[in-house]
Amino acid sequence: MKTLKFIPVLLMGLYFLTGFTGPKPTEKETIDRLMDEWHSAAAQANYANYFAFMSDNFIYLGTDPGERWDKDAFGRFCKPYFDKGKGWDFRKIERHIEISKDGKFAWFDEKISTWMKDCRGSGVLMKVGKEWKICQYNLAVLIENDKIQDFIRLRELIKE
Secondary structure, eight states: OHHHHTHHHHHHHHIIIIITTOSOOOHHHHHHHHHHHHHHHHHTTOHHHHHHTEEEEEEEEOSSTTOEEEHHHHHHHHHHHHHTTOOOOOEEEEEEEEEOTTSSEEEEEEEEEETTEEEEEEEEEEEETTEEEEEEEEEEEOOOGGGHHHHHHHHHHHHO
16 A cells, blocks of 8 residues: 555656656757757847857858858957847748758758848758757848849949
8 A cells, every 4th residue: 555655756757757858859950949049149149159059160151242251250250249239130930951861960041031131041060979060151132033133233333
């Protein structure tokens, strides 16, 4: 009879060990969350967190034709803005993630809402130990095909 009193305690223990934590996220879910957290760190102007997601050989390709930043140069560019609490708020509309067969690399593309309206980000991640690190991010402004000629004319006018 005394043994029966321990069954509820045993069941609660099993619940906390198994049911409480839930299923382990898939690699794609982990990467999706990582990208959301990376964008969130930028929106919060959290320099340390934002740069912690990046690999040592990280490259950022911005929307300006001259923007190809390595991690150090991108850090120098971002720091004054982040120090003033000014980041950028990129919010995921949709994201597609693929992972290499060996599980060491992943690539993605995402449609994001930004101050520039809808943009596309794409990039590459590498597994370093048990963590994913962003190696490259490429930001592009989206222009509808039927508006591209007007866009080209606008760029030519601005050059003059």
